[in-house]
Amino acid sequence: MSSAILEVEDLSKRFGALMASDHVTLDLRPGEIHALIGPNGAGKSTLIKQIVGELHHDAGTIRFNGRRIDDLDAEARAKMGLARTFQVSSLAPEISALHNVLLAVQAVEGSVFRFFKPVIRDKKLVAAAMDNLMRVGLQDRAMVRTADLSHGERRQLEMAIALALKPKVFLLDEPMAGMGPDGSQQLTKFLARLRDEAPILLVEHDMDAVFALADRISVLVYGQIIATGSVDEIRNSKKVRSAYLGEELA
Amino acid sequence: MTRETTVNIALAIALLAVPIGAQFADHPFIITLSTKVAIFAIAGVGLNIALGYGGLISFGHAAFFGLGGYAAGILASQALNYEPLVTWPFEIQGTTQMLIIWPVALCICGAAALVIGAMSLRTGGVYFIMITLAFAQMIYYFAISWPAYGGEDGLSIYVRSKFPGLNTLDPITFFAICFALLIAVLGFSVLLTHSRFGLALSAARQNPQRLTSVGVRPFQVQLTAFVISGMITGLAGALYADLNRFVSPAMFSWHTSGEIMIFVILGGVGRLFGPLAGAALFILLEHLLGGITEFWQFLLGMLLLLIVLFARGGLIGLLAGGRGNV
């Protein structure tokens, strides 16, 4: 277990009477895609938010590369190499797609506190940003205002930003949401290769994608992890079928 | 060249041409008015960095305008009275050199903006508006009740401060100084908004969560912008003190904060030359409407209402179209 990059142990979070996370234990190992599935309202996004530091957990620990990161704020955790994408795209709408990626690139490559040189003239930065746009197939839309991008393009842009952060872990919150079948397929292929760069904690509803991609799957129901295992183990688990998959596969 | 650039250049030329024409026609009053436009525009350029680019609705920029003014006023009056400013732990003399007064004003306003900004940015939205207003008001009441520098009556500066090699008492020369500074802060503003920092600031306004998730604290970016913004507005205050050769607590009043905000809005929020267009329009209105009735602010209020309700985008938006805030 010590080989895991990200270790979540006994994590609990309560909203009033609701246990959003109920002693959640989960880890992410190098080179794997660990899918987190569960019905709506199971607390998947809440879990992601606690891992990245947007929400503070009530109890439990989160370790990254063996070091506790519970007390760090979200910015520090991002700087250490936790990159997330959002369930609903969270971009700066009034600037171009390129500028959104530049924002990430400049944050990784040194300081944002430079006041004189125009970003767009910084060839190294722009080249790095364009590379990442190209990887998600958005290079032709680089100069388009983000608000004018289509829904699918915005999801691609989210991914380009996450790539630009050169993270040690990807936390992807429903990256397939709202993508057409073609888009989903492309993204599935893309993620399959991405795991070699950094392991992925993947929250996803698209079961085809999950079964195609995941090395391990954890099932979250009412804030509790009811099972963790390989694709086959999860598929064949009675507990999972009755609690969750039953309705999906029926 | 975009249409907005053309409009901007035309505005700059107009601001330069009017006082030069007035110099030949011997209308010193018009030169003074133009100087006032340039100074107010500098104050607006400062506020625009926080308000337009950073989305920080500061209703307390009078604090910096006033502090800049008092820095200039106090330094000059101590020097003219041959009294040292501080005698302990070492002696500091006052000065009438603009080249010393300006950096002092910038430092004082920067420090004040750091404190006020750090407090106010702990909150957001409507709290931010009220808290910046309240801090400015605090300094206003302090200026009124602190008797050392004139209290409620304000402080006169008998001679305008000096600039090496220039006769600052000559209206057109003083205008030239203010105009040059305006162009300098506008230039700085262009660089800033296109820089790495400008990109981060713009993101902090549009979506702070995005900034957080790439590992940058919006607080630090916004606080830095607030400090820069306060310093530039403070510089305008120092110039305004020299223009009038007088400073008073009115510089700190919330009407001043409101007016600086009006310059920015009238011209167009987040537009580079917005503050200049707005300040020029404001001074023009003051004199046109002031000629109609002594209650010209009634008409100004009505006009402002109409603009807010129906004509968003300000003067630059009207002339150049398109979007601000890029």
Place this chain on the structure above:
Amino acid sequence: MSTILLFEQILNGLQFGIMLFLMAAGLTLVFGVMGLINLAHGSLYMVGAFACAAVAAATGSFWLGVAASLAAAAAAGAVIEVAVIRRLYGRDHLDQVLATFALILVFSEGTRWIFGSFPLYLNVPASLSGAVILPGGVAYPTYRLAIIVVGIIVAAGLFALIGKTRIGVQIRAGEADREMIAALGIDIARLYTFVFALGAALAGLAGALVGTIQSVQVGMGEPVLILAFVVIVIGGIGSIKGALVGAILVGLTDTLGRFLLPSLFATMMSESDATSIGSALASMSIYILMALVLIFRPRGLFGATN
């Protein structure tokens, strides 16, 4: 001797706090229910004071003046709500600040136009002039005591209105969820106009009551408005309870600061230095209080925590 003086100052602080509550209640209600920041609230205070002074001067009755202040401020509030304010609900705070700042210019200059620049004076009604001897032998002006009593009654009435009545339920629903009250079939436009006019009437009442202690003049509303902002920032925006607690805190801090700080400094330095430093610091005391509250509770004492 000094304790009697102190007791008197505490009552003064309480009276000041109660006045601030009347102002702050309207501001915080309007923000809580409609999400609007209204700088022109001080103008409604001024309208109340002028209406009271004008009617009292014309009829000779202070009480008719007070009734007029309520009516005039509520009417002015309703008119600007319908004509201007309701266009601002969906707008960002910047537009709200500017439009209501413009309203201040219109109100102030309009009032100057009608009444001129000289202050008007309101006399304390004969029935409330003089002083009452309080337990402990403190003589305190009857009128100021009456203000405290009126304020407490109004505060109680307001809490009852919001806590116990149908309209209060609607107001609380509006604070919680704007879409919900629409779904409940409540006429939002009318509810908003009512809330705004109610806040205006409270501000107008405050203006009329304070007008007898201070002079009635253009611009009188603005210092009070800013104090009311401090009050609701301390209390937590949107909370009536917070407005009450904040108002009393600010009233006491300001009054006692002005009373105590100069004499505190007098123990350390010369009389005149102490007076100037003490009063300068006293004028800042409530802002320091606000800063302290913000350091520990950025959303105010009773504000919703994030």
